[in-house]
Amino acid sequence: MxxxxxxxxxxxxxxxxxLSSLKENVSELLNGRDDLLPLWFTTLLQYSLVTSAGGQYADFAKIGAATLQMVAANNDIELSKRKAESLVIDSLRDLxxxxxxxxxxxxxxxxxxxxxxxxxxxxxxxxxxxxxxxxxxxxxxxxxxxxxxxxxxxxxxxxxxxxxxxxxxxxxxxxxxxxxxxxxxxxxxxxxxxxxxxxxxxxxxxxxxxxxxxxxxxxxxxxxxxxxx
Known part of the structure; x- marks a missing residue:
């Protein structure tokens, strides 16, 4: 035993x-592009690792917002830093x-x-x-x-x-x-x-x-x- x-x-x-409610909120910001959600999560993890590997630290939710902006920009979706941070931080805290x-x-x-x-x-x-x-x-x-x-x-x-x-x-x-x-x-x-x-x-x-x-x-x-x- x-x-x-x-x-x-x-x-x-x-x-x-x-994470269902977070995914729904993020999808809405990405103009309903549910197909981009896995890419966002992967990019979030990637840049959290990049941050640590570089000897830096940043709030995980803010990395989430920053990487959400990256994914949005690469798909011609306009998304401000303020809107991305507000949604990611609020959504994570209300799961x-x-x-x-x-x-x-x-x-x-x-x-x-x-x-x-x-x-x-x-x-x-x-x-x-x-x-x-x-x-x-x-x-x-x-x-x-x-x-x-x-x-x-x-x-x-x-x-x-x-x-x-x-x-x-x-x-x-x-x-x-x-x-x-x-x-x-x-x-x-x-x-x-x-x-x-x-x-x-x-x-x-x-x-x-x-x-x-x-x-x-x-x-x-x-x-x-x-x-x-």
């Missing part, structure tokens, strides 16, 4: 919170949880797991997201890579989070719906659970996650069976 991780870390966007999330987190909390939200979003952003989604009281801590100065999946972000929680890497489990987040965590020495939200896949060149599930309830149902010894 598997032993219990000391801390469960949860990615926020898409893992816990449903709703996936249907099973509250019950799954409650089950884990009642089983005495330490629960930590760990996001590429800002400190202010994650606090607003958890408050607006009604999840704040289910977490022991809300952590942002802003305090680490590096975005996930850079190893420094996971190292900082483990040190902040005063645990060793192999005592941490990352629960995420993004193959890159699961890969980054495992390469940093963490355990991982992958949630296969629609459109998400594990990275084939990374180790397979310890847990593969289609939603957070399935993850919780398995983790509560882990040995406490």
């Amino acid at each position: 598997n032993h219990r991780p000391k801390v469960l870390f949860f990615d926020v966007n898409e893992t816990l919170l449903d 709703k949880p996936h249907p099973e999330v509250k019950d799954a987190l409650t089950r884990l909390k009642n089983d005495n797991y330490k629960l930590v939200a760990f996001t590429n979003g800002s400190n202010e952003g994650v606090n607003q997201q958890m408050k607006n989604s009604g999840l704040t009281d289910l977490f022991d801590e809300l952590l942002s890579v802003e305090s680490a100065g590096k975005f996930k999946p850079f190893k420094e972000a996971y190292d900082w989070a483990a040190q902040h929680m005063n645990v060793q890497p192999d005592e941490c489990m990352m629960i995420a719906a993004h193959g890159w987040d699961v890969a980054g965590a495992q390469w940093a020495g963490w355990r991982a659970a992958f949630i296969a939200r629609p459109g998400q896949q594990q990275y084939p060149l990374a180790p397979k996650a310890e847990i593969f599930a289609t939603n957070l309830q399935e993850v919780a149902d398995l983790i509560v069976t882990y040995s406490k010894n």
